[in-house]
Amino acid sequence: MRIVAQEPVKHDELSNASSLQYEMTLAYSRTLGSASPFFEGLAGGVLRTTRCTRCSRTFFPPRRLCPDDHLETTWYELPGSGTVRVATRVYGAAPFGGFEAPYTLGIIALDGVDGAITHRILGDGVPEAGTRVAATFIGDEQMHPLLRVAFEVRSAL
Numbered sequence: 001m002r003i004v005a006q007e008p009v010k011h012d013e014l015s016n017a018s019s020l021q022y023e024m025t026l027a028y029s030r031t032l033g034s035a036s037p038f039f040e041g042l043a044g045g046v047l048r049t050t051r052c053t054r055c056s057r058t059f060f061p062p063r064r065l066c067p068d069d070h071l072e073t074t075w076y077e078l079p080g081s082g083t084v085r086v087a088t089r090v091y092g093a094a095p096f097g098g099f100e101a102p103y104t105l106g107i108i109a110l111d112g113v114d115g116a117i118t119h120r121i122l123g124d125g126v127p128e129a130g131t132r133v134a135a136t137f138i139g140d141e142q143m144h145p146l147l148r149v150a151f152e153v154r155s156a157l
């Protein structure tokens, strides 16, 4: 806990009272369990995900078990590139924090995996459908690992 300020309360009925303002930090320790390879990859600037060993179905975010075959999946690395399906500019605050509005969100079909994800695209514009993007890792180690991943437009991909 860190004391930020102590000052008189500005209220007619509380003339002798003061307020104490402080900041608190809560430390969490949480096991990442079977998702550990995913987060280890993020720390190293690599997107990793999983594939079913029987049907070859792929998942992003990674899944430990294939929902069709109920088998353990195996890990592999993605190239980190993808294609924008649709994007929009967001003017409200991000509900999970980490960066300021406005920002751009896009649905991105990642290369090497089935389906698509919704994630942040850097820059002030709104890329058109079909725009190629690449994952980039920004920020510092104090940020949540998922917020450190963003995509940027790459014309040569």
Ligand SMILES: [Zn+2]
Pocket: 052, 053, 054, 055, 056, 057, 066, 067, 068, 069, 070
């Ligand atoms: Zn399967």
